[in-house]
Amino acid sequence: MIPVLAAFAVLLASGVTPRLFRPDSGFGRRVGPAGVVIAAALTLIPACRVLAGRTPIREAWPWPMPFGSFAFHLDPLAAFFLVPIVVLSALSAWYGPDYFGGHDPGRAGRSWLPFNALVGGMIGVCLADNALFFLLAWETMALSSFFLVAFDHREEGVRRAAFIYLVAAHVGTAFLLPMFLSFANAAGTADFAAFSGSLSGPAASAAFVLAVIGFGAKAGFVPLHVWLPDAHPAAPSHVSALMSGVMLKTGLYGLIRTLTFLGVPNAWWGWTLIAVGAVSALIGVLFAMAQRDLKRLLAYSSVENVGIICLSLGVATVGRAAGLRPVAFLGFAAALVHTVNHAAFKGTLFLAAGSAVRAAATREMDRLGGLSRRMPFTAAVFLAGSLAASGLPPFSGFFGEFLLLSGLWRGVTEADPSTAVSMAGAASVLALVFGLSLIVYVKAFGVSFLGSPRSDAGSDAVESPASMTVPMAALAAFCVLGGLAWAALFRAVIPAAAGVFGPVPLAETADTSEWLWKIAAVSGLLVLAAGCVALLRLRRGRPAVRSSVTWGCGYGPATARMQYTGSSFVQPATELFGFVLGTRKNVRPPAGYFPAGRRFETETPDMSREKLYRPLLAAVSRLFSRIRAIQEGRLQVYVAYMVLTLLTLLLWMLR
Amino acid sequence: MQTFVPWIQFGIGLVLSPLLAGIVNRTKAFFAGRRGQPLLQVYYDIAKGLAKGAVFSRTATWIFRAGPLIGAAAAVTALALAPFGGRPAAVSFPGDPILFLGLFGLMRGLTVLAALDTGSSFEGMGASREVFFSALTEPVMMLGFLALARESGALSLSGILNAASLERPETALVAVALFIAFLCENSRIPFDDPNTHLELTMIHEVMVLDHGGPDFALIQAGSAVKFWCLGSLIVNLFLPLRPDWPWTANTAAGLAAMAVLAVSVGVVESVTARLRLNRVPQLLAAAAALSALALIFSLG
Structure with a gap:
């Protein structure tokens, strides 16, 4: 120590x-x-x-x-x-x-x-x-x-x-x-050593619920996530990276620690975590998709990833309550692996976003574009983080996804029908979340870094100094080499899981790490195939290569403002999920023979703030405004209150 | 010998995959009363493309060139995971369906980024539709695979597909759902029309407008391999083959069934109209419902 x-x-x-x-x-x-x-x-x-x-x-x-x-x-x-x-x-x-x-x-x-x-x-x-x-x-x-x-x-x-x-x-x-x-x-003491097994029955369930709410507010479970999308864009980027990458995880750590105190869990605790996690993941990814502010998008994506980790913990808890040890182990391993992956890729993304935002002086993606020409290094780093965050193999983010889904698959094949069907539901929600997170990150990278600059903001950006790019590169390296990293690092997960579940049978862990090595081998195959294809291209010598403008279907003078914007890129999906997002549109279409003053604006405010907290806080302030009736403003009345209070206390003492 | 069989089948898939597009096109030509292009047209196109030079947009960066390259590599890698003709795939381990789907995600992600790299609004539009539709096909495939996994108790693609038998209703439901997802993933009618000539209505084709020469040849080859990979899954569901039969017979049966699949894609393309874009999510939701129903049947 x-x-x-x-x-x-x-x-x-x-x-x-x-x-x-x-x-x-x-x-x-x-x-x-x-x-x-x-x-x-x-x-x-x-x-x-x-x-x-x-x-x-x-x-x-x-x-x-x-x-x-x-x-x-x-x-x-x-x-x-x-x-x-x-x-x-x-x-x-x-x-x-x-x-x-x-x-x-x-x-x-x-x-x-x-x-x-x-x-x-x-x-x-x-x-x-x-x-x-x-x-x-x-x-x-x-x-x-x-x-x-x-x-x-x-x-x-x-x-x-x-x-x-x-x-x-x-x-x-x-x-x-x-x-x-x-x-x-x-x-009888406040030391954690004595906590385990001290509560049972309803008291344990109550402690579990308090822990989910208390730690969930820090971790950002929906609907307790409201502070996240505002705080992350407001903070300096390296602070956002730290808060999003690891500070949220302290909430999850607290939750796991509490679960270790509670002994063998009830199955419904696990289902609660799965439900909270699935809702957080889905809401997080949908709102991330609808954002125009790059750092807000990343903040909502943190809600999504925390949801995925919470879902993994739920799978572990259900598996443990139902006696399905492999499911429990895979779920818990997924939670730990994804915690590290998220720290790495979200750190990468926030640092790279900070570098871009600092150079372009705007966070609005629809005003950026073409940054990869001006800042190739930042762009490559952001790309690595994006691919890892979308859970694509062989990047690091895939491995948590793989462990979680294979845990759910084992649950579906081995558990009783009702458990199996719920786990299949969770797996299909996750499949949708991973599909949508590809949209989110293709949008974030493609709109901000590719194409041509949409405004003057990013057109004269310059690459950040080495003291900023080196830490970004270190994190990006982990995102890219995830395949080999996790196959080798998986041993570290086992003692942590053993601390929570008791000793883990060797056969299971050996199987799992063998799968991870196989994924690493397949990734090697991928690199080999890419190398072969590249050779095939290079061996052709140097055929005539010209450069010209982007094909505009015969129309030459296309301008940068005619590019697809981020908002239009996600429009089909935001339209389909409009009932969740509640996107507000402010449209004034061009009208008349000489149209002027047309306007189109969209805004997606946070759902839980609009539908839950605003009415709740309004009700609270209405209630307290009634109480304000006693706040008279005259000194005599306040003196009267004091006298009354003293008299009451005196009478109470004499009783 | 037996250990090499999956790799021989891998090679067969690699070599024969462009043929399937030829079969689809000939079927469509037959329905339209034309003679149609040669069966080997896609081979000619690929060979010609690889020999040509290219025109690159001044807006594009290295991502534009990496897209087709990594896309083709991902498709070839996925081919090693796809079982063919009732036999296990070259690489098979529990949980490999997740990797299989992930590799196509990688292919799609890079293709879409390459499209956005050009800064063309047409390509942006195609990219937007492509990522959206495939996000909706992911749950269809996941639920379908889960239903088969529940039925067979296996966790690898080879295990779940080779144990499936069409006599059970859930397998038939999954086969239909996977066929719908297959049409969507391969950009066929009713989701996308590979022959359309209007950029505004294209999805996959518009994303690759700017790619030419060797890059376009790689895209064509990658799409052909993807068609083969996803097709071989469906074919495996229909074929009552056993792994202990001679591999030559199994492979021949698999090849015949792939040809039938290509013909049926051609028939579907000839007799159905394309869906309106805002109807596409409904068809995919229906496919997801079929998969979910299959899962419920498999619980019994």
């Missing part, structure tokens, strides 16, 4: 330093991220050791707080979440200073204190072995990310997004408090 404590110290020191010296100097702007990189390296050492099979580390120091103790527990599950957290933190931090560039250097330098606190909070959440310590780390994480979201606080939209995020984070915590209290009450 010493390296982890040292990491906390480094994070704190390097976060505070820029405030003590000049935050706008070169040193002030770079000491914070350097601290994150050092802390990440320090944390990686014990985490990788535990994943490689060393014994889990459990240490505790006394803490003069009631129920509190500085109890750390680094088991394979925590280590599995810790590795992507610290790696992505280090890469985002590396990317950060030049992303801010000359943009208000003082504030950029000072922003490293909340950034480092966020990294420390996430490490603390994964390692905490005590409820109070966990909640403290959890709150550190929530508050520091609030300050990061509010970085551009001079814009009104950003302040609003940050405020919504703050409220959502605390609503989540409000559900976690009673859950931890009920565990602590039953166990």
Whole structure:
């Protein structure tokens, strides 16, 4: 644990330093991220050791707080979440200073204190072995990310997004408090070690529901995801990468940790998770499709991917409750593998999107286009992330999808009819989600990076400096080499799963890793085939190659504005799913012989905000406006209230 | 010898796949009262295309050239996973249907990106329709495969398809659903008309408008292999072949059945009209319903 404590110290020191010296100097702007990189390296050492099979580390120091103790527990599950957290933190931090560039250097330098606190909070959440310590780390994480979201606080939209995020984070915590209290009450201590098996029956179910809501608000389960599509675009891109790539996962980690306390689950818990996951995945991908803002699209895609992970956890839970061990193992492995994949590809995508947005100064995809000519490196990285995010083989994103679907397939073939039919339903929803996510990412990449620039915004963009492109490339490499990576890394999943389910039979894990190697072999075949085809083309020598304008069916002077836009690209799908999306159209068609003043606008506001929260909050404020009747405004009345209160209390005491 | 049989069948698929398009075209010509193009026309086209030069758009980048290349490679890789003539495929393992569908997703994704790379509004339109329709065919195929998996207890394509027998109603339902998905995925009538001459109504053809010479030849070859791969799945459902019969007999029966499939695609194209674009999701939903029904039957 010493390296982890040292990491906390480094994070704190390097976060505070820029405030003590000049935050706008070169040193002030770079000491914070350097601290994150050092802390990440320090944390990686014990985490990788535990994943490689060393014994889990459990240490505790006394803490003069009631129920509190500085109890750390680094088991394979925590280590599995810790590795992507610290790696992505280090890469985002590396990317950060030049992303801010000359943009208000003082504030950029000072922003490293909340950034480092966020990294420390996430490490603390994964390692905490005590409820109070966990909640403290959890709150550190929530508050520091609030300050990061509010970085551009001079814009009104950003302040609003940050405020919504703050409220959502605390609503989540409000559900976690009673859950931890009920565990602590039953166990007699706040240490996690004593929690497992302390609750049973309805109390366990209640704790499960509280955990799904409390952790779901952080992870972004529908309909608790409302803060996500606002907060991610508002935050600086390397912060979005960190929040979307790994901070959401701390919610999932908390949920998994809670499931380990609850012992053998009820089947309906699993079905709840499957339903929540399927709805989140479908709603997330549909809304991602309808977005015009590149970072909002990525934010909704995070809702989709968190939904997929939640569905995987549900499959694991159902499998465990029904005694279908292979299904449970595959579902859980899918959740873990997809957690890492999502961290990698969403990190890649947010960093690459940040690089593009910084160069083009707009996030609106329909104003971008043709960036791959101006920024070939960023484009290649974004492409790698997109292909991984669409779950296409042989890119990394495919492997979580593969494990989850093969878990569901085994469920369909082996389980009783009612379970089988529900699992087949989940599998077909997933097939639709994967099909739609291809639309989302083809749109995101194709419209922003391909074709020709749709406005002046992107036409004079320049490639980002190496300090930004190198971290992006590192993440993109993982997205591309996913095939080999997962076949080799799969061993690390097994101890984490064993921590949750008890020992996993060797035969199953051996089978699964054999399949992964076969997929890697097929990917090799794919590369070989592509190589052969390329050779076939090259061997033809250099036949006459000319370049000309794009074929416009005989029409020469086509302009960039005549290209298909992102909105029109997704129009068939948004039309079909219009009943979910509720896209608002503002159309004024050209009319008359000399048409003028035509207009076409679409907007897709978030469904749960429009249909759920707005009416709910309106009802709450109506209720409270009635109570305002007692707020008279005259001092005499308030004095009367005080006298009445005192009298009541006096009478109550005398009773 | 036996270990090489799947690879021999792989080679046969690779070599003979362009022939199927010839058979489809001759069937259509027969219905229209024409003599039609030679059976080997697609071979001539591919050979000619590979020898030619090309004109590239000034807007396009390397993705435009990578699209046909990776697309063809993905189709060839998928061919190694497709069982043929009642025998297991060259590569077969539990869960391979997911990889099989994923490879066609890769082919489609790259084709669509290559289309968007040109910045042409026609190609953007075709790309938009292509990704939308195939997103809807994914659940059809997934549910169909799941129904067969439930019936056979197997998890690999070779296992589920070779165990299926047409005597059971669910297999017939899945065969119909897969045939609909097959027509959609291969851009045939009633979803898309490969012979249309108006860019606004095209789907697949309009996406490859800008590709010429060797790139277009690769696209044609890739589409032919894709037709073969998906077709061989359907053919396997219909053929009551056993893996222990001589492989030559099995392969011959498979080849004959592929020819019948190509003829029936030609017949469908000759006697049906193309669907209005906004009707397409309804037909695909109907196919998904058939697959779901098959799944429910297979539970019993």
